[in-house]
Amino acid sequence: MAELTTLAQAVAGLVHDGDTVALEGFTHLIPHAAGHEIVRQRLAGLTLVRMTPDVVYDQMIGMGVADKLVFSWGGNPGVGSLHRFRDAVEHGWPRPLAIEEHSHAGMAARYTAAASGLPFGVLRGYVGTDLPAHTDTVAPITCPFTGEQLTAVRALEVDVAVIHSQQVDRAGNVGLWGITGVQKEAVFAAKRSIVTVEERVDSLDSRAAVVLPSWVVSAVAVVPRGSHPSYAMGYTDRDNAFYQAWDAISRDRDGFLAWMRRHVLQTGDFAEHLRLLDKESRAAA
Amino acid sequence: MSAAVTDTAAAPAGLSADDVMTVAASRQLADGAVCFVGIGLPSLAANLARRTHAPNLVLVYESGTIGAKPTVPPLSIGDGELAETADAVVSVPEIFAYWLQAGRVDVGFLGAAQIDRFGNINTTVIGPYDAPKVRLPGAGGAPEIASNSREVIVVLRQSTRSFVGKLDFITSVGHLDGRASRQRAGLRGRGPTVVITDLGVLRPEPETNELVLTAVHPGVDPATAVASTGWPLRVADGLQVSPPPTAEELRVLGMLQGRRP
Numbered sequence: 359m360a361e362l363t364t365l366a367q368a369v370a371g372l373v374h375d376g377d378t379v380a381l382e383g384f385t386h387l388i389p390h391a392a393g394h395e396i397v398r399q400r401l402a403g404l405t406l407v408r409m410t411p412d413v414v415y416d417q418m419i420g421m422g423v424a425d426k427l428v429f430s431w432g433g434n435p436g437v438g439s440l441h442r443f444r445d446a447v448e449h450g451w452p453r454p455l456a457i458e459e460h461s462h463a464g465m466a467a468r469y470t471a472a473a474s475g476l477p478f479g480v481l482r483g484y485v486g487t488d489l490p491a492h493t494d495t496v497a498p499i500t501c502p503f504t505g506e507q508l509t510a511v512r513a514l515e516v517d518v519a520v521i522h523s524q525q526v527d528r529a530g531n532v533g534l535w536g537i538t539g540v541q542k543e544a545v546f547a548a549k550r551s552i553v554t555v556e557e558r559v560d561s562l563d564s565r566a567a568v569v570l571p572s573w574v575v576s577a578v579a580v581v582p583r584g585s586h587p588s589y590a591m592g593y594t595d596r597d598n599a600f601y602q603a604w605d606a607i608s609r610d611r612d613g614f615l616a617w618m619r620r621h622v623l624q625t626g627d628f629a630e631h632l633r634l635l636d637k638e639s640r641a642a643a
Numbered sequence: 644m645s646a647a648v649t650d651t652a653a654a655p656a657g658l659s660a661d662d663v664m665t666v667a668a669s670r671q672l673a674d675g676a677v678c679f680v681g682i683g684l685p686s687l688a689a690n691l692a693r694r695t696h697a698p699n700l701v702l703v704y705e706s707g708t709i710g711a712k713p714t715v716p717p718l719s720i721g722d723g724e725l726a727e728t729a730d731a732v733v734s735v736p737e738i739f740a741y742w743l744q745a746g747r748v749d750v751g752f753l754g755a756a757q758i759d760r761f762g763n764i765n766t767t768v769i770g771p772y773d774a775p776k777v778r779l780p781g782a783g784g785a786p787e788i789a790s791n792s793r794e795v796i797v798v799l800r801q802s803t804r805s806f807v808g809k810l811d812f813i814t815s816v817g818h819l820d821g822r823a824s825r826q827r828a829g830l831r832g833r834g835p836t837v838v839i840t841d842l843g844v845l846r847p848e849p850e851t852n853e854l855v856l857t858a859v860h861p862g863v864d865p866a867t868a869v870a871s872t873g874w875p876l877r878v879a880d881g882l883q884v885s886p887p888p889t890a891e892e893l894r895v896l897g898m899l900q901g902r903r904p
Contacts, residue, residue: 384706384735385721409735410783431783435719436682439780447778459767462705463739463787470736482744483787486816486828492772507829536726537706540735567732591723598718 360530360553360575365584366627368552368577369395373404377517378428380407380548381414384539385435385596388588389522390414391554391581391628397421398622407516409465409540413587413604416440417622419455420614426456428514430465437601441608451611458493460511466540468495468514473546478510485509519548522585523570524592525562526555526578533566536591542568545575554581556593565592583632600635658888660841661800662896663860665691666888668752668798668839676749677701679788682720684798685752687899688839690716694895703748705784707733716899739784743791746831751792753785753815755799757807760853760874762797762817762835764789765810772812782814789815790830801840807873818852825852842868844885848877858883 361368373379373396381389393414396404405426408415412434418424420442432443446455460468467479480499485507490496495512521541523534532553534541545551553575562569583593587600608614625631668688672678674697680689690713693700702711706721710730717725726732733742742748756779757765766785770776789795795817799805817835819825825834834852838845843859857879859865869876888896 385719386706386723386726429781431781433780435721436717444778448775459781461782461786462735462784463744466736466739481740481787482791482831485790485830486813486819486825487782487786488767488772488813489782489786536723537708537721537732538734539707539721542734543736589723591726596719596722598722601718 360526360532360572360578362526362530363577363579365391365395365552365554365579365581366399368579369399372550372552372576373401373518375401376403378405378407378515379518379520380516380544381520382408382539382541382544383522383585383588384410384537386537386539386588387522387534387541387590388412388414388585389520389554390586390588391584392520392522392552393418394622394628394631396423397618407514409462410435411443412440413601416442416604416608417618419443419446420452420608421618422452424455425453426458428458428460430460430462434601434604437605441605442614445611458495459489460493460496461489464496464511465514466543468511469540469543469547471511471513472515473543477513479513480508480510483509514547516544516548517550519544519551520554521545521551522554522581522590524556524590525559525566526553526580527559527562530572530575530578531562532570532572532575532578533562533568535563535565535567538568542570545570550576552576553578554584555579556582556584556590563592581628584628586632658893660860662893663888664798664800664839664841665896666892667844667860667885668796669695669892671796671837671839672697672700672750672752675699675701677703677747678750678752679703679705679743679748679784679792681753681785681788682717684754686720687716688798689752690899691892691896694899695892703738703742705735705738707735707738709733709738709742715901739787743787746791746793748788748792749794751788751795751832753788753795753797755797755805757805757810758797758799758817758838759807759810761819761821762795762838762847762852762854763810763813763819764797764815764817765812767812767814769811785815789817789834790832792832794833795835797835797838799838799840801842801868801871803871803873806871806876818847821852822850840868842871846879848879853877855879856882858885860885861887
């Protein structure tokens with residue numbers, strides 16, 4: 359049964375140093391508030407998992423919470439490089455970052471296998487690429503029925519999955535819609551899960567294409583605009599200007615650290631960060 | 644990266660070499676085709692095609708949006724506009740398994756950081772994998788788009804840094820080692836059938852599957868294309884000059900880029 363709690367309490371209770379943690383979201387519904395809270399609580403030694411690590415993982419990697427990243431595409435979508443991710447991989451700053459990389463199709467198959475309680479997933483993929491030589495969670499496999507050569511990928515089991523959604527109802531059931539990515543699979547692949555939501559409602563919107571019954575989620579916290587600068591369809595719009603601004607904020611180490619101190623370490627919660635951001639953008643306008 | 648190339652490419656007056664490339668790439672997409680669209684240059688060209696000669700082009704994005712009809716090209720592959728205008732929005736495991744892997748995509752439309760003479764693509768790393776000079780974003784959906792689409796179209800700017808003799812990393816397979824090596828490896832689709840650049844058009848030569856220059860854009864000297872390639876690029880017999888962009892194509896492109904009303 360999902361416990362309705364605060365994000366700070368959920369992170370303190372469910373995420374531990376050294377855990378394998380997946381904050382999922384495919385452009386839409388990215389759990390930024392939870393990423394900030396993990397930084398604010400100074401967690402360390404995490405293995406971070408995500409198909410599309412973008413700005414929130416750049417922030418977490420740059421603040422040194424992670425020892426390893428499991429991923430398939432790391433960039434600032436439509437803008438360019440993730441400077442903190444690149445600095446960690448290219449120069450070991452602020453600490454070395456081990457990487458395990460896959461393709462999207464492979465990551466999706468790995469999550470689906472773990473969600474299904476299987477040790478591996480199967481796909482037509484990776485053949486001829488240099489990925490298998492650098493990743494020991496990919497192996498060729500022969501179909502026992504047709505003899506065809508296929509590719510097996512190891513199930514991606516995680517300690518904690520973190521997602522953002524539009525709604526939770528009075529009974530604690532979570533509903534999300536729009537681009538729902540791989541979030542359902544991530545929750546089912548995880549031992550524990552945290553969901554931040556835009557709003558608590560009497561009953562879920564009929565658009566909710568994915569419903570996670572209360573008893574498959576560990577904790578739910580109401581965090582309005584908790585995916586910013588990503589978006590929650592029906593509630594908020596994607597803040598494309600922030601994604602573009604992040605390129606300059608993150609480009610050098612000092613500027614990045616100053617921003618993270620002001621917006622994360624020195625704020626009490628995500629709402630305070632958003633108020634500060636709104637104030638800064640009004641001042642710039 | 645290829646600013647020098649862009650500057651030297653002699654596009655028709657008032658046109659950037661990038662605009663000519665985008666228009667040329669858009670013309671490769673047939674009306675009614677199902678196109679799996681990469682972000683960036685492919686997305687702009689695919690949206691241009693849908694607004695000009697290919698109104699029934701089905702745009703599929705890896706975010707799970709199928710049949711998206713955005714009014715402005717998205718910044719990311721998951722902008723709200725894609726979901727709001729799509730015929731269907733499916734999960735990421737579904738888009739890769741039911742739609743791409745099962746063979747429902749006609750054209751995979753990809754960008755690249757580097758490409759080699761057989762159309763293999765690198766989007767992973769420049770330099771050694773364990774001590775990279777430049778860490779690129781990585782594979783994303785491209786390896787399986789490249790292997791499982793019926794054919795692949797690649798669009799990227801041409802320079803000796805992007806058209807290289809040997810890739811530091813094969814992220815997505817084109818024609819592998821040439822000839823029938825792709826087929827022998829068991830990859831299902833035909834692989835790259837055309838590569839569009841800011842200088843011209845390259846296609847795999849029948850038999851060897853090595854990319855050769857089959858057309859240059861208006862005003863481009865084929866010697867410039869050869870000099871901008873990191874392997875001894877061969878020029879096809881009967882080299883064509885691609886038709887210049889029409890006024891209508893440029894009007895729609897400007898609108899998509901928010902440059903003109």
